[in-house]
Amino acid sequence: MRRLRTASERNKLTQNIGFTGLRLAALITVVPIVLVVVYIFWQGSPAISWEFISGFPREGMRAGGILPAIVGTFWLTLGTGIIAVPLGIGAAIYLAEYAPDTNWTRAIRIAIINLAGIPSVVYGLFGLGLFVLFLQFGTSIVAGSLTLAIMTLPVIISTTEEALRAVPNSFRVVSISLGGSKWQTIRRVVIPQALPGILTGVILGLERAAGETAPILFTVAAFFLPRLPTSIFDATMALPYHLFVISTQVPGMPVQIQYGTAVVLLTFVLSMNTVAAVIRSRARARRQW
Amino acid sequence: MRELNWREYITTRLIRACGYSAIIFVGLIFIFLLREGSPALVEIPLPSLFSSRWYPIEEYFGILPLISGSIVVTIGATLVSVPLGLSTAIFIAEIAPRWAKEILKPLVEVLAGLPSVMLGFLGILVVAPFIRTATNIPTGLTAFTGALILGMMAIPTIVSVAEDALDAVPRTYREAAHALGATEWQTIWRVTLPAARSGVLTAIMLGIGRAIGETMTVMMVTGNAPVLLTGLESLFRPVRTMTATIAAEMGEVATGSVHYHTLFLIGITLFLISLIVNMAAAGVVFRQRKRAERILS
Numbered sequence: 001m002r003r004l005r006t007a008s009e010r011n012k013l014t015q016n017i018g019f020t021g022l023r024l025a026a027l028i029t030v031v032p033i034v035l036v037v038v039y040i041f042w043q044g045s046p047a048i049s050w051e052f053i054s055g056f057p058r059e060g061m062r063a064g065g066i067l068p069a070i071v072g073t074f075w076l077t078l079g080t081g082i083i084a085v086p087l088g089i090g091a092a093i094y095l096a097e098y099a100p101d102t103n104w105t106r107a108i109r110i111a112i113i114n115l116a117g118i119p120s121v122v123y124g125l126f127g128l129g130l131f132v133l134f135l136q137f138g139t140s141i142v143a144g145s146l147t148l149a150i151m152t153l154p155v156i157i158s159t160t161e162e163a164l165r166a167v168p169n170s171f172r173v174v175s176i177s178l179g180g181s182k183w184q185t186i187r188r189v190v191i192p193q194a195l196p197g198i199l200t201g202v203i204l205g206l207e208r209a210a211g212e213t214a215p216i217l218f219t220v221a222a223f224f225l226p227r228l229p230t231s232i233f234d235a236t237m238a239l240p241y242h243l244f245v246i247s248t249q250v251p252g253m254p255v256q257i258q259y260g261t262a263v264v265l266l267t268f269v270l271s272m273n274t275v276a277a278v279i280r281s282r283a284r285a286r287r288q289w
Numbered sequence: 290m291r292e293l294n295w296r297e298y299i300t301t302r303l304i305r306a307c308g309y310s311a312i313i314f315v316g317l318i319f320i321f322l323l324r325e326g327s328p329a330l331v332e333i334p335l336p337s338l339f340s341s342r343w344y345p346i347e348e349y350f351g352i353l354p355l356i357s358g359s360i361v362v363t364i365g366a367t368l369v370s371v372p373l374g375l376s377t378a379i380f381i382a383e384i385a386p387r388w389a390k391e392i393l394k395p396l397v398e399v400l401a402g403l404p405s406v407m408l409g410f411l412g413i414l415v416v417a418p419f420i421r422t423a424t425n426i427p428t429g430l431t432a433f434t435g436a437l438i439l440g441m442m443a444i445p446t447i448v449s450v451a452e453d454a455l456d457a458v459p460r461t462y463r464e465a466a467h468a469l470g471a472t473e474w475q476t477i478w479r480v481t482l483p484a485a486r487s488g489v490l491t492a493i494m495l496g497i498g499r500a501i502g503e504t505m506t507v508m509m510v511t512g513n514a515p516v517l518l519t520g521l522e523s524l525f526r527p528v529r530t531m532t533a534t535i536a537a538e539m540g541e542v543a544t545g546s547v548h549y550h551t552l553f554l555i556g557i558t559l560f561l562i563s564l565i566v567n568m569a570a571a572g573v574v575f576r577q578r579k580r581a582e583r584i585l586s
Contacts, residue, residue: 011472011474011475012472014472014474015472015473015474015475018474018477018478019384019473019474021376022376022377022379022380022384023380025372025373025376025377025380026376026377026380026381026385026389026393028373029373029374029376029377029397029444029448030377030392030393030396030397032441033396033397033399033400033403034396036403036407036408036411037399039411039415040407040411086307087307087310088307089307090303090304090306090307090308091304091307091308091310091311093304093307094304094305094307094308095308098301098304098305098308099308104309107312108308108309108311108312109571110568110571111311111312111314111315112311113567113570113571114315114563114564114567114568115311115314115315116567117495117498117499117502117563117564117566117567118318118502118560118563119501119502119503119504119532119559119560119563120405120502120503120504121502121504121532121535121536121556121559122318122322122502122535122556122559122560122563123318124535124536124539125322125325125535125539125552125553125556126317126318126321126322126556128539129321129322129324129325129553130317130321133544134321150314150318153310153311153314154311157311181297182297182301183296183297183300183301204398204402207402208401208402210404211402211403211404211405211406211407212404212405213404213405213406213504213505214405214504214505214532214536217536217539217540218539218540240404240406240407240505241406243404243406243407243410244406244409244410244505244509247409247410247413247414247509248413248509255414258410258414262407262410262411265404265406265407266403266404266407269402269403269404270399270402272402273395273398273399273402277395277398
């Protein structure tokens with residue numbers, strides 16, 4: 001009896017040590033994230049002014065604002081969305097609602113997994129080879145948006161598919177039994193139910209695209225272009241690339257402008273993140289199934 | 290009714306086309322990398338391609354230093370991200386109270402969304418000076434710095450995939466273990482984790498894949514010196530990875546030059562590595578799913 005108790009005590013001790021380790025690891029993972037965000041805002045918010053957000057860079061980017069970079073990132077994100085959202089949702093609908101269980105479907109899934117894993121700089125090379133040179137779009141917003149869109153596709157496809165699959169089958173059965181066609185069922189019943197999940201996925205995908213630098217290095221990004229793009233075939237500055245340029249390529253750059261740019265980029269990304277989180281939690285609260 | 294059928298037909302076709310587009314894109318990527326990269330195999334004799342000197346201005350195109358740079362940084366990042374990522378995933382999936390989950394999951398998602406260029410920027414301004422003073426070496430821009438930050442960046446991938454895998458383990462497994470008198474810890478260690486083995490493996494592989502492919506952070510914080518690594522001490526020296534080389538040099542090369550083709554060749558190498566890693570990860574998942582289906586049917 002005595003032995004038994006010590007054995008269970010020992011188990012208890014192992015468990016306590018193990019759990020403490022897990023808690024510690026989670027803490028080590030999370031604390032730097034908070035620190036990064038807080039530190040960037042703390043260092044960079046003094047640089048934020050109306051002039052910084054709405055002005056053009058001056059004195060070799062060492063003064064003035066970053067408007068062209070903000071506008072550039074806005075257009076790139078929009079362009080990426082216009083291309084990737086219909087394509088991604090379409091692909092997800094195919095996989096969740098239509099695709100038979102064949103080797104071709106498996107090939108599609110494998111292709112998506114691979115798209116998700118291809119390094120971002122390789123997307124940049126691909127965009128340079130296909131869109132910039134072969135299709136002769138030049139370094140332009142179209143070329144960059146197309147490149148970013150293909151990179152974003154797997155995120156949108158997988159989250160959308162998950163959202164569609166979460167809709168209970170009885171919804172579909174009822175719709176079809178009422179005489180709805182397959183597509184009517186998807187459009188009027190399944191998609192509306194899955195919409196919050198789809199939106200969340202789309203926003204998270206576009207958030208990644210907005211923050212990416214490597215794919216746009218050779219497809220859109222202009223080192224210094226103190227005017228706004230006037231057509232989709234223009235090159236443009238972009239926030240992430242601008243941050244890269246001013247933190248490595250320009251000597252004597254005031255730190256405050258660097259942190260200021262980081263704050264704007266971070267705000268861009270975090271606000272998308274927040275919108276996605278709000279949509280998700282609201283949907284979860286309202287869900288009837 | 291006829292019109293309805295017609296529209297149904299078109300939409301179905303369109304949707305199927307969207308589905309197959311993924312295969313087309315992978316194919317296109319491979320074709321265009323090959324188109325621009327394969328000439329390098331003809332232009333540069335193989336022995337000099339696999340030599341240890343990368344100095345394109347004088348026509349030295351040895352890619353070994355770049356490969357070794359990628360390997361060292363990736364191993365370092367794996368050592369950081371796998372223990373932290375898996376522990377966090379286990380914590381979230383198995384023992385965290387609800388409120389902790391509600392905080393942890395969004396934060397990990399924030400980390401996934403942090404632009405790599407921003408972490409590189411902080412790496413230059415904060416982490417590198419700290420490491421330089423802490424270890425008393427001439428520069429803080431080293432393989433170690435890169436591995437550290439990269440490890441952080443691979444964590445979200447590992448956490449989300451591993452957590453899904455742990456969640457998918459049926460509750461009955463845990464209940465059975467508890468009923469047999471196992472403690473919470475024993476259940477996690479001997480039942481849940483082994484049951485989620487394939488998913489956990491996938492998580493690790495995808496995390497590694499993420500680390501190999503990361504570009505901007507690595508380019509900014511590893512110091513960019515294409516030297517062949519020799520021993521452990523080279524962890525604290527500047528290195529240059531394959532990804533960083535492409536990103537740093539592609540902007541300055543003439544289209545169609547040997548250097549240009551070589552950079553695409555490195556791109557092909559990276560593409561193939563990610564293909565292998567992801568196929569392996571996918572293989573594990575598919576095999577597991579099949580087995581599960583067999584057991585359940």
